[in-house]
Amino acid sequence: AKVLFKTPFAGKLLVTVERNQVLEHHYLETDNKSAEFTFSLGDEHLPNAYVTATLIRPLDNSNLPLTVAHGFASVKVEEEDTKIPVEIVAVEKSRSKTKQKIKIKTARNAQVTVAVVDEGILQIKNFQTPDIHGFFYQKRALEVNSHDLYPFLFPELSLASTSSVGGDGYDLEKRINPLSNGRVNLVAYWSGQIETGLSGEAEFEVDIPQFSGDLRIMAVAYKDNAFGSNNKNMKVADPIVISTALPRFLSPTDEVIVPVNISNTEKTAANVTASIAISGKLSAVSQVAQRLSIAPEKEARTYFTIKAAEAMGNGSVVVTVNNGKEKFVEKTELTVRPAASLLKASQSGVIAGGSTATIDLRGNDFIPSTVTSRIVVSRSPMVQYAKALDYLLGYPHGCIEQTISKAFPQLYFGELAKTIAPKTYLVKAGESDFNPTFNVQAAIQKVESMQLPNGAVSYWPASTEESAWGTAYATHFLLEAQRAGFEVNASALGRMLDYLTTKAGTAATEYDYVYNETGGYTQLRIASRTTMYSLYTLALGGKANRASMNYYKQNQQLLTLDTRYLLAAAYKQIGDERSYKALLPADYVPPVGARGLGGSFASPIRNLALTVNTLIETDPNNLQIPRLARRLSEAMASSSYLNTQEAAFSFLALGKLAKKNANSTATAKMTINGKGYQFDGKELIISTNSPLRGLGAASGKGSVYWFAQTEGISATGTYTEEDAGLRVRKQFFNRFGQPISTFRQNDLVVVKISLSSTDGSPVENVVVTDLLPASFEIENPRLTEPRDMPWIQAPTVPDHFDIRDDRISYYTTATSEPKTFYYMVRVITKGTFTLGPVSADAMYSGDFRSYSGGGKVKVD
Numbered sequence: 093a094k095v096l097f098k099t100p101f102a103g104k105l106l107v108t109v110e111r112n113q114v115l116e117h118h119y120l121e122t123d124n125k126s127a128e129f130t131f132s133l134g135d136e137h138l139p140n141a142y143v144t145a146t147l148i149r150p151l152d153n154s155n156l157p158l159t160v161a162h163g164f165a166s167v168k169v170e171e172e173d174t175k176i177p178v179e180i181v182a183v184e185k186s187r188s189k190t191k192q193k194i195k196i197k198t199a200r201n202a203q204v205t206v207a208v209v210d211e212g213i214l215q216i217k218n219f220q221t222p223d224i225h226g227f228f229y230q231k232r233a234l235e236v237n238s239h240d241l242y243p244f245l246f247p248e249l250s251l252a253s254t255s256s257v258g259g260d261g262y263d264l265e266k267r268i269n270p271l272s273n274g275r276v277n278l279v280a281y282w283s284g285q286i287e288t289g290l291s292g293e294a295e296f297e298v299d300i301p302q303f304s305g306d307l308r309i310m311a312v313a314y315k316d317n318a319f320g321s322n323n324k325n326m327k328v329a330d331p332i333v334i335s336t337a338l339p340r341f342l343s344p345t346d347e348v349i350v351p352v353n354i355s356n357t358e359k360t361a362a363n364v365t366a367s368i369a370i371s372g373k374l375s376a377v378s379q380v381a382q383r384l385s386i387a388p389e390k391e392a393r394t395y396f397t398i399k400a401a402e403a404m405g406n407g408s409v410v411v412t413v414n415n416g417k418e419k420f421v422e423k424t425e426l427t428v429r430p431a432a433s434l435l436k437a438s439q440s441g442v443i444a445g446g447s448t449a450t451i452d453l454r455g456n457d458f459i460p461s462t463v464t465s466r467i468v469v470s471r472s473p474m475v476q477y478a479k480a481l482d483y484l485l486g487y488p489h490g491c492i493e494q495t496i497s498k499a500f501p502q503l504y505f506g507e508l509a510k511t512i513a514p515k516t517y518l519v520k521a522g523e524s525d526f527n528p529t530f531n532v533q534a535a536i537q538k539v540e541s542m543q544l545p546n547g548a549v550s551y552w553p554a555s556t557e558e559s560a561w562g563t564a565y566a567t568h569f570l571l572e573a574q575r576a577g578f579e580v581n582a583s584a585l586g587r588m589l590d591y592l593t594t595k596a597g598t599a600a601t602e603y604d605y606v607y608n609e610t611g612g613y614t615q616l617r618i619a620s621r622t623t624m625y626s627l628y629t630l631a632l633g634g635k636a637n638r639a640s641m642n643y644y645k646q647n648q649q650l651l652t653l654d655t656r657y658l659l660a661a662a663y664k665q666i667g668d669e670r671s672y673k674a675l676l677p678a679d680y681v682p683p684v685g686a687r688g689l690g691g692s693f694a695s696p697i698r699n700l701a702l703t704v705n706t707l708i709e710t711d712p713n714n715l716q717i718p719r720l721a722r723r724l725s726e727a728m729a730s731s732s733y734l735n736t737q738e739a740a741f742s743f744l745a746l747g748k749l750a751k752k753n754a755n756s757t758a759t760a761k762m763t764i765n766g767k768g769y770q771f772d773g774k775e776l777i778i779s780t781n782s783p784l785r786g787l788g789a790a791s792g793k794g795s796v797y798w799f800a801q802t803e804g805i806s807a808t809g810t811y812t813e814e815d816a817g818l819r820v821r822k823q824f825f826n827r828f829g830q831p832i833s834t835f836r837q838n839d840l841v842v843v844k845i846s847l848s849s850t851d852g853s854p855v856e857n858v859v860v861t862d863l864l865p866a867s868f869e870i871e872n873p874r875l876t877e878p879r880d881m882p883w884i885q886a887p888t889v890p891d892h893f894d895i896r897d898d899r900i901s902y903y904t905t906a907t908s909e910p911k912t913f914y915y916m917v918r919v920i921t922k923g924t925f926t927l928g929p930v931s932a933d934a935m936y937s938g939d940f941r942s943y944s945g946g947g948k949v950k951v952d
Contacts, residue, residue: 093167095143097127100161103149110142112235122147137169139229144238162238166231175225176202176320178313185327188303192326196286196294202315206283206296211306211325213278221323224312228319279303288313302422304333331358332413334422339866339921340897342400343431346866347377348923350398352411354384355391362386365414368396372407373428375399397923400428403461429898430462431863431926431946432811439800443790445758453784453802465784467800469776471758491892492542492549492562493693494935496569497736499535501743502528503576536573539566540584547591552892552903560595561693563588564626571633589635596626596640604652604694619650621694628658628706631665638666645671653677654699661710672711680720693737700724701741708748721746735935760790771796811929817940818906820860820932821846829883835951839919841868842881845902847932848910849940855906857935860913863899863928865949868917870900887914899928906932906940925949 097105097120105120107129115136120127129143144164181195196204213219283296300307305328312321333355339348356362367381378397386392398409406427413420443449453465542549548558549566567588574580600620624644630637644651644659651659660675680703704720728734728742760771764778764786783802790796824832825842835841845862849855864870888911892903902913929946 093131093133095129095131095165095167097122097129097145097163099125099127099147101125101147101149103147106146106148108144108238109137110144110234110236111137111140111232114236115141133167133169135171137167138171138174140166140168140231142166142234142236144234144236146238164234166234168231170229174229174318176313176315176318178204178311178320178322180309180311180322180324182309182324182326184325185329186300187330188300188328190300192298192300194296194298194309196288196296196311196313198288198292198294198311198313198320199315199318200288200290200292202288202292202313204283204286204288204294204311204313206286206294207310208279208281208296208298208307208326209310210279210303211308213280214308221308221310222312222321224314224321225319277301277303279307300328303328304330304335329357330420331356332362332364332415332420333357334411334413334420336409336411336422336424337921338409338424338426340869341427341429342374342866343926343928344400344402344404344428346400346428346923346925348398348400348866348921348925350396350409350921351393352396353391353393354386354413356386356388359388361388362415364416366394367412367414368398369410369412370398370407371410372426373401373403373405374407374409374426375401403459404428404430405461431928441798443758443760443788443796443798445790445792445795448787448789449798451764451784451786451788451798451800453800458783458802460782463781463783463802465780465782465800465802467762467764467778467784467786467798469760469762469771469778469788469796469798471773471796490553491551492539492559492566493551494736495535495538496565497740499532500569500572500740501747502532503572503578504744504747532573532576532578536570536578536580539570540581543584543587547587547589549588555892561622561625563591563595564622564629567592567633568625568629571629585633589630589633592626592630593635593637596623596630596637599623599640599643601650616652617650618652619644619647619655621652621655624651624655624658625702628662628665631662632709636662636666645675648675652699653680654694654703657703657706661706664710679716680723693735695735695738697724697728697734697738698741701738701745704745705741705748708745758790758792758796760788760796762786762788811943811946813929813944815850815942815944817850818855818858818932818934818942819846819848819850820930820942820944822862822930822945827881829881835867835919835949837919837922837951840871841917841919842884843915843917845913845930846910847904847906847913849906849908855934855940858904858906858932858940859935860902860904860930860932861899862901862930863946864917865925865927866898867919867921867923867925867949867951869920870895871916871918884914886912888912919951922951925951 095107097107099105099122102122102125105122105127106117107120108117109115109131116131118129120129133141142164145162147161147163149159149161176199179197181197183192186192194206194208196206198204209219279301281298286294286296288294307326307328308323309326310321310323313319335353335355337351337353342348350368352366352368354364354366363383363385365381365383368376369380370376375398376396377399378395380396382394384392384394396411400407406425409424409426411422411424439451439453441449441451451467538553539549542553544550544556544558546558548560548563550557551559551562567585570580570585570588574585600623601617602620604616604618623640627637627641627644631641641659641662644655645663648656656675656677657680660672663669663671663675680700700720701724704717704724707714707717707720724742724745728738734742757773759773762769762771762776762778764784765780765782769776769778784800788796788798823844823846824835825844826832827840827842829842832841843862845860847858847860888904890902890904890913894901894903900915904911925948927945927947927949929943931944932942934940
């Protein structure tokens with residue numbers, strides 16, 4: 093390689109050839125502000141090397157202020173032997189439902205992989221065929237820094253410079269359709285690794301399914317240090333191509349007019365018979381066979397009418413076209429999904445030795461085919477809270493609070509969770525059982541992935557907004573997980589503790605609300621519960637913030653009953669017995685307050701549960717523990733609803749106590765739906781597909797605990813319209829902002845969702861879910877004042893939203909001022925359809941809810 097240097101002045105030139113190290117160096121004399129250098133290229137220079145130059149000017153009487161100059165350039169190096177030619181031999185056109193052999197010709201004894209993928213899939217992200225040679229032989233960065241000593245030799249000039257490397261400098265189970273099918277069959281095949289052998293050829297056979305379109309065949313090959321790749325397209329088309337326009341789902345009793353497009357790809361006319369066959373939860377309403385005449389290379393359309401049954405489930409629509417010579421078939425799977433959410437009914441109780449109990453969960457209007465019932469019998473007193481734990485483990489949202497709340501209890505009741513929650517909410521690949529150990533480790537990894545640069549964690553994945561309470565909660569979880577033997581990233585945990593130290597160093601207050609005698613709320617200024625929880629967590633982690641602890645110790649008027657326990661426990665953790673005893677209340681008499689729906693998520697039950705958990709961890713022999721645990725158990729039993737914070741901390745506290753007990757020898761005979769079962773001490777699980785009714789009789793020392801649950805979907809699809817703390821409404825508009833109530837196929841409809849709180853107070857963590865009719869298809873869920881719709885004013889930006897085929901969910905805070913969300917739908921199918929209600933509820937309180945706007949929709 094020959095290199096030409098152009099220099100700003102004459103002098104001595106130090107030339108190096110570098111990349112990750114200095115490969116060679118030379119000195120040249122420059123004359124007439126230029127120099128030339130030649131060096132030999134070898135394998136060590138692949139795929140590129142850098143030639144650097146440092147020019148030194150002799151110290152003379154020149155007025156030029158420069159004494160040194162630098163420069164570098166990359167030299168691209170190629171070796172033909174590193175490239176492997178790859179040839180793909182395959183037919184250019186194929187019919188569907190056939191097998192095609194693809195032959196790859198390349199170097200002998202090379203390793204080859206072949207991928208065959210629908211071009212439609214590849215176009216979603218403009219996927220390019222991999223250039224494997226370009227990847228392994230791409231330009232590498234210069235990894236050598238150059239320095240000179242001129243600042244030390246001539247400090248009065250201070251003109252030396254440093255060259256540096258080039259470059260830019262140093263990322264809902266209960267709120268989704270519970271039914272699914274295999275309707276969407278993606279065409280994407282991969283061969284795995286194939287060896288060409290001595291012939292230099294390899295074959296891969298593809299079974300092309302029901303498909304019409306373009307397939308891209310991509311092949312990559314390598315041998316030693318040589319690489320190659322290529323691609324080729326294969327067009328898949330039949331003489332007769334069928335395209336059935338069905339919606340993605342139906343609801344019970346929906347009636348849909350199905351257009352079927354039939355394309356004749358041949359150069360002669362075709363006289364065909366089109367017929368439809370229905371199975372599963374569907375039935376045909378119109379004529380099932382029709383005759384058509386289609387011109388060459390043209391298409392024709394015919395219509396069929398089908399209806400969904402009253403039951404939920406899957407069905408199939410098979411369209412067959414016979415042109416007299418052969419039959420062409422297209423099969424489409426279609427789900428009949430519920431028009432309302434899945435409903436549950438449950439009971440729990442205890443049977444003391446020598447007594448009996450009746451279990452009865454009938455009386456619901458569930459569709460028989462959707463009913464699933466289960467009863468769990470155990471000696472563990474925790475099984476009476478299985479309803480709450482099962483609900484907790486199945487919470488559908490992916491925020492930091494619920495991620496931790498689902499995993500935290502499993503640190504201490506893995507086996508109980510495995511017994512009462514056999515449904516695999518989160519299962520490691522290859523395992524079929526509920527796996528609490530894996531769930532905890534997965535939660536740890538998710539928590540660590542949500543950490544921000546300042547050490548805090550965000551509330552939602554991919555969000556950049558820190559959550560102070562979420563960080564304290566996450567730190568507490570990681571500390572207990574680490575103590576339980578789970579692997580925790582020490583750096584991530586350390587940064588969380590540092591963040592809490594900084595956050596807790598600032599005195600912060602908030603307002604608490606408790607019921608007064610008139611039935612209203614009294615507002616109290618208190619120390620921030622997030623700060624107090626952070627101080628306890630810091631002490632638990634060995635990094636107590638003594639200064640902040642002393643501040644609140646001197647300002648006890650800011651402390652509530654539960655935060656006094658937290659601060660006392662923090663002192664106990666650092667060995668300050670005197671402060672612990674001075675702060676610890678003599679008894680815990682919780683005030684009656686409202687649930688907190690955000691911030692620290694405070695509530696009477698959560699605060700009591702956190703207090704019990706804190707005492708058990710800090711002072712396990714404290715005489716208050718049995719009394720407070722009994723109060724907590726009673727509070728849980730009397731509450732019709734536990735949010736995730738209440739459930740998580742309650743299970744932590746009571747679970748740690750339960751592990752120390754369980755000397756029961758009680759057994760029981762159970763008669764469920766006429767069949768007998770024997771409980772001998774090991775957890776007994778009985779499952780059935782009908783509503784539960786039975787009798788249990790216990791004997792022996794101790795008691796037997798049971799939990800029963802029946803779930804299903806309402807046969808009528810009815811719901812009660814109500815506004816309890818929230819008000820949500822749905823309206824339809826055309827693109828000009830005019831309200832509409834009738835719909836025609838291909839209409840573009842703007843859906844407006846309005847949300848507000850009914851009493852004027854803010855309600856945090858509200859989920860708004862709008863169920864669509866089967867005739868609608870979401871077109872633009874992020875609609876925000878487009879140019880041709882100026883009537884849309886100030887749409888609300890949600891904190892988070894989730895889009896599905898049949899529904900859209902928004903996550904936000906409701907206030908007295910209505911919030912509005914807009915999205916567009918396209919009316920795609922004619923017929924009569926069920927319009928699901930729009931619902932709003934607070935994730936952490938069942939007291940706040942609203943349901944509105946269901947009915948029927950007819951599309952002409």
